[in-house]
Amino acid sequence: MSTQLSLGRVARAVAAKDLRIEMRSRVVVNQVFPFAGLVMVMFAFALDNDDVLTRVAGGLVWLATLFSLIIIIQRSFAVDTADGALEAQRVAGLDPAGIFVGKALAVMVQLVTLEIMLFVAAVVLYRVQLHADGAVLLVTCVVSATAGLSFVGTLYGGLTAGSRGRETLLPLLMLPVVAPVLIGATRATESAFNSGGAAVSDGWPWVGVLVVFAAVFGLGGILSFGSLIEE
Amino acid sequence: MDAQTFNARVATPTTRLIGALAIVSMAWVVIGGLFVTPKDVDQGDAVRIMYVHVPTAWVAYLAFIVTALASACWLLSRKHSMGFDRVAGASAEVGVIFMAMTLLSGSLWGRITWGSYWAWDPRLTTTSFLLVTYIGYLAVRGLGGSLEQRARRSAVIALLAVLEIPLVHFSVLMWRSLHQEASVLSGDGDIKMDGSMLTTLLVGVIGFTCTFAWLVMHRQRVLAMQDAMQMTQLDAALRERASESAIEGSRLT
Amino acid sequence: MDHVGFIAVVYGATFAVIVTLVVRTLSQGRDLASKVADKDKPWT
Numbered sequence: 162m163s164t165q166l167s168l169g170r171v172a173r174a175v176a177a178k179d180l181r182i183e184m185r186s187r188v189v190v191n192q193v194f195p196f197a198g199l200v201m202v203m204f205a206f207a208l209d210n211d212d213v214l215t216r217v218a219g220g221l222v223w224l225a226t227l228f229s230l231i232i233i234i235q236r237s238f239a240v241d242t243a244d245g246a247l248e249a250q251r252v253a254g255l256d257p258a259g260i261f262v263g264k265a266l267a268v269m270v271q272l273v274t275l276e277i278m279l280f281v282a283a284v285v286l287y288r289v290q291l292h293a294d295g296a297v298l299l300v301t302c303v304v305s306a307t308a309g310l311s312f313v314g315t316l317y318g319g320l321t322a323g324s325r326g327r328e329t330l331l332p333l334l335m336l337p338v339v340a341p342v343l344i345g346a347t348r349a350t351e352s353a354f355n356s357g358g359a360a361v362s363d364g365w366p367w368v369g370v371l372v373v374f375a376a377v378f379g380l381g382g383i384l385s386f387g388s389l390i391e392e
Numbered sequence: 393m394d395a396q397t398f399n400a401r402v403a404t405p406t407t408r409l410i411g412a413l414a415i416v417s418m419a420w421v422v423i424g425g426l427f428v429t430p431k432d433v434d435q436g437d438a439v440r441i442m443y444v445h446v447p448t449a450w451v452a453y454l455a456f457i458v459t460a461l462a463s464a465c466w467l468l469s470r471k472h473s474m475g476f477d478r479v480a481g482a483s484a485e486v487g488v489i490f491m492a493m494t495l496l497s498g499s500l501w502g503r504i505t506w507g508s509y510w511a512w513d514p515r516l517t518t519t520s521f522l523l524v525t526y527i528g529y530l531a532v533r534g535l536g537g538s539l540e541q542r543a544r545r546s547a548v549i550a551l552l553a554v555l556e557i558p559l560v561h562f563s564v565l566m567w568r569s570l571h572q573e574a575s576v577l578s579g580d581g582d583i584k585m586d587g588s589m590l591t592t593l594l595v596g597v598i599g600f601t602c603t604f605a606w607l608v609m610h611r612q613r614v615l616a617m618q619d620a621m622q623m624t625q626l627d628a629a630l631r632e633r634a635s636e637s638a639i640e641g642s643r644l645t
Numbered sequence: 646m647d648h649v650g651f652i653a654v655v656y657g658a659t660f661a662v663i664v665t666l667v668v669r670t671l672s673q674g675r676d677l678a679s680k681v682a683d684k685d686k687p688w689t
Contacts, residue, residue, distance in 0.1 A: 316552075320532070320545065327535060334528045334549075337521050338556045341563035348567070370563055377555055385548045391541065398681060402674035404688050418663075422656065426646075437647045441655050448659065475687065486666070493662060497655045504648050603663060610670045613688060617677035620685035 168259045175250075175263025180270060182240050189271050193232050197275055200225040201282045211288065216357055218287040219350030222279045223343055226310070229275055230268075230339075231332050234314040237268055238322035247322065247390060257387030265308075265315040265382065272307050295353030298364045302353065305368055306346035309375035313338050316382040320389040338378075345370040402613055410606045417599025421447075424592035432589075438504040443592050445497035447600035448490045449519070455487025455604065456522060459529070460554045463547035474619065475612070477543035480550060481533055482611035486604055488526040495520060514568050518561040525553045539619055 166174075183189055204221045208214055214221070241247035250260055280299075283289045291299075313335060321331040345367040351357065352364030403411075425443035432439035462480035466472060498516065499509045510516070533546045646652065683689050 320549070330528070330531055330535075333524070333531065337524045337528065337560070338552070340521065341559045344563045344567050348570075366566070370559075370566070374559055377559065381552055381555055385552065388544050388548050391544065397679045398683055399689075400675045400679040402671065402678050402688075418660070422660070426652070426656065437649075437652065440646075440652050444655055444659050489662060489666065493659050496658060500651045500655055504651055603667075607666060607670060610674055613686070614670060614674050614677060616687055617674070617681045617685065620681050621677070624681075624685075 166255065166259070168256055168262065171256050171259025172262035172266060175255075175260050176266040176270075179237060179240070179264060179267035183267070183271065188236055189233055189275075193229050193236070193271075194275060194278060196232065197225045197229045197279055198282055200228055201279065201286055205286060214287040215289060218283045218289045219354055219356055220343075220347040221287070222276070222283050222350065223306070223346045225279055226272070226276055227336065227339065227343060230272060230310055230314050231335065233268060233271055233275075234318035234331060234335075235322075235328055237264055237315070238318050242322050247319075251387075251390060257390060258383040260390075261315055261319070261382050261386035264318075265311040265379075268315055269307050269311040272311060273303065276303055276307065289354055292353070292355060292361075295355065295361050295364075298349060298361055298368070299353040301368050302346055302349040302364065302371065305371035305375050306342050306349075309342050309371060309378055310339055312375060312378040312382045313342075316378065316386060316389065319386055322390075341370060341374050345374070402610065407606055407609050410602050410609070414599055414602035414606055417595050417602060421592060421596040421599055424588065424595070429588045429592055430586065435505055438501055439589070441497055441501045441504075443596050445494060445501060446593060447596040448497065449494040450597055451600045451604045452487055452491040452494050452519070452522070454601065455483045455490060455608075456526070456553075456557075458483040458608070459487065459550050463550035466543055467547045467551075472540065472543065474539060474543065475616075477539070477547070478612045478615040478619070479608060480546065481530075482608045482615060484526055484529050484533075484550075485611060486607045488523065488530065490600075490604070491519065491523045491526060495523065512564075512568060512571075514561060514565045517564045517568075518557065521560050522557060525557065529553065539622075 201221065204225075205214060208217070238247070241250070247260075251257060280289075284291060317331060317334045317338070321327045321334065348359075349364040349367040349371070352359040352361050352367070355361070421443055425440050429440070429443075431437055459480045462476045462483065466474075466476035466480065469476065495516075498519075502511060503509050529546060529549055532549050533542060535542070535545065537545075678686065
């Protein structure tokens with residue numbers, strides 16, 4: 162007789178496990194964060210124009226986030242596939258939906274931390290000026306965008322995890338899907354920064370897009386994660 | 393042991409009929425499009441590209457819908473009939489090619505009428521996203537594993553794509569509306585057409601759809617045979633293994 | 646006809662690709678069909 166653990170309990174346990182692994186190994190903090198900072202510097206090399214950088218800072222932050230997300234997702238599943246742990250969790254009868262939500266939550270925590278760092282970098286490197294009236298918009302944008310990115314990343318990460326060189330498929334599958342997040346988050350961020358005269362009020366419709374996106378892929382992920390990780 | 397050779401016929405009366413229809417329609421399109429139809433009032437000769445571009449675009453989107461529907465049918469059918477999975481795969485393979493041709497013809501048309509090979513128009517951008525999504529879907533189909541695994545994974549990916557594409561299109565639409573695009577960019581099909589032009593366009597759509605259907609049916613048969621060969625080889629390998637262990641077993645007693 | 650080059654490329658490329666697809670699919674099909682038993686062919 163097996164007792165079916167609730168989705169919430171499974172999710173919390175999986176998220177706690179993933180975050181504990183990160184806190185002990187510090188792989189994301191020590192490797193991905195510097196990578197993201199480096200990307201921000203390289204944008205400055207490539208674009209070579211202070212005014213342009215300030216103007217497009219929102220987009221650059223989210224681009225750096227997307228590139229880092231790919232590495233974070235691969236890391237998130239590498240810890241599981243190394244010893245067949247994902248298989249073990251599945252065979253043990255853990256609800257795949259719970260595993261999905263748990264892993265996505267752990268990714269979200271890491272991603273939000275990364276984004277805060279990137280926004281600080283934007284203020285320092287690109288001379289972005291933060292305004293108090295854009296703060297609520299910015300926070301809402303970050304939360305909803307990160308949720309969507311984490312759901313999509315975890316979903317396609319589950320599919321491409323494992324041996325036999327599947328990881329290279331992750332960017333190709335993931336980046337087209339997260340395009341709405343890139344568009345929406347960048348526009349909302351630009352509104353929060355008043356880049357190019359964008360008003361804070363212009364940003365809210367974009368947050369709406371981000372929320373819908375997160376809801377669609379959160380639900381989609383819960384329904385399909387199990388099918389994608391079956392070996 | 394000699395390999396048996398079987399009947400090499402792949403055609404059926406249905407495919408022969410569809411094929412014949414396709415050939416006749418295509419001939420009509422070429423003759424009509426290049427010679428019989430007049431220049432357009434606004435676009436001049438550039439409109440001739442439309443007789444090819446519009447049907448290929450239509451087929452590319454049709455292929456996407458067929459893949460999505462076939463994937464849903466596979467997931468929902470209780471016995472998971474592999475025919476649905478093969479149609480989904482075949483349709484995607486044909487679709488990606490038609491999508492690429494659509495972007496090529498559209499780009500060349502744009503060069504003539506707008507002066508540039510590309511514009512960040514919502515329809516164009518979504519079409520190129522659809523192309524990349526197809527490529528990803530086909531890559532997932534190539535991941536290996538059992539036929540059932542392949543079918544399940546690609547079916548899920550196809551249905552996620554159905555969710556993704558409208559979201560992408562809507563975001564791009566919202567995005568481009570910020571730039572107050574002039575109507576010149578949105579009007580690639582809004583041309584006044586006279587009788588022969590409309591007929592050629594319609595025949596083109598029918599002809600290309602027949603071509604699509606023919607290609608998918610034949611490609612699906614090729615996939616069925618490839619899968620059958622894979623199963624036969626697997627069976628033979630298993631039987632060999634079983635007879636090896638039987639010989640070993642009899643040696644031990 | 647104006648822009649003959651562009652129009653020729655579009656028509657030429659499109660029909661060349663379609664013809665190649667048709668020929669390849671048919672020859673692949675016939676080649677496989679000779680190796681696969683009739684019972685495995687759904688259309689027979």
